[in-house]
Amino acid sequence: MRLLRWIFKKLRKFYDVYNTKRGRLVVNFILLAPIPVLFYVFNFKGFGVSDDPGDWASFGAYMSGTVGVIALLATIDALIVTISQQDKLLDQQERQISSNDSHQRRMAAYSRAEKVFPLLLENRRSELGENACQWMKSVGLAGDFFTAFPVGTTFRDLLKNPENAKKVLDIDAGPSLAVLANKIHYENYQLLIFIKECLEDAEELKGYYLTLLGDDKVLITSTLAFYREWLEDVEYARLVKLFGVLDLSILPGAAESYWAEVGAKVKSSNVSVSLPSG
Known part of the structure; x- marks a missing residue:
């Protein structure tokens, strides 16, 4: 039972970190960036280290066309999260303002009723x-x-x-x-x-x-x-x-x-x- 609570606590903490702009950007990049590297290794060159500059040039071009796109997508996702959080903040502020306005009008109604x-x-x-x-x-x-x-x-x-x-x-x-x-x-x-x-x-x-x-x-x-x-x-x-x-x-x-x-x-x-x- 303690283990489950500990796991749940860590998952909740991870979710809170992940649901921020920086956390989402870092986690998405860490999780997705290795995929094209592993794909390249398994399908083209294996696990050996090449001495041929041409191989490194090909690898660089491959990485710029894959990992670069992944980084861009991760950035866009983080931007969407930021906009969503800003919208939620604005909604909260509008509700607070509306609540304050409603409270003020209610107090004014009481004052007019009494005086x-x-x-x-x-x-x-x-x-x-x-x-x-x-x-x-x-x-x-x-x-x-x-x-x-x-x-x-x-x-x-x-x-x-x-x-x-x-x-x-x-x-x-x-x-x-x-x-x-x-x-x-x-x-x-x-x-x-x-x-x-x-x-x-x-x-x-x-x-x-x-x-x-x-x-x-x-x-x-x-x-x-x-x-x-x-x-x-x-x-x-x-x-x-x-x-x-x-x-x-x-x-x-x-x-x-x-x-x-x-x-x-x-x-x-x-x-x-x-x-x-x-």
Whole structure:
């Protein structure tokens, strides 16, 4: 058993030496160079030493045409090994750089989640708590649809309450509906983009974001439903999965289903809507 381990150790050491540029060149030359010499001796002159200069000239010409070629092939083989080792080294460096970059982006995602997102969420919650009817009047939206909403209705009420979402759907297609819907969802989607970019670098933060959102997960579900008409089906499904929420836009009677219809209505009206980037 010890003998086998010793043999294996020596073979491994030989392989490590052989797998270098110099080792491969030397070993290949030592192993291959004697072959043409022995071939010459056995086939032409035997083992005697000739005194004829012509024999030595013939032997020299023979060696230059055989051993020289072998040396060239051994050199080429060593060069190939060197290039292969350099490629492996470059691959390792690229993986290391990629790993470092991924780690930095992950740490940055954690930093943004801890320091930036709570402030953005608090600000957005404050905006959603504003009186929607007063805002609509302040920006000069025309129409008698204001009477459909209770006086104290907030943007959050429009976003979360199915009855209020249905009343928004009942507004005639046109600038008033587009402006109101855009007011409610544009900043929400900007917030979703922030979360999406963080989750793409650190998906394990999903639970953290959903916990902070709490009952305001409707920021995700209703806003995704509204923008569904502007998103490819594959992208929409990817976002629903990424955020870890249910697709409530297909649930009859849910606020999300009404917002999906509002989005379709706004898009079909050809009224310009500001679309978030990302």
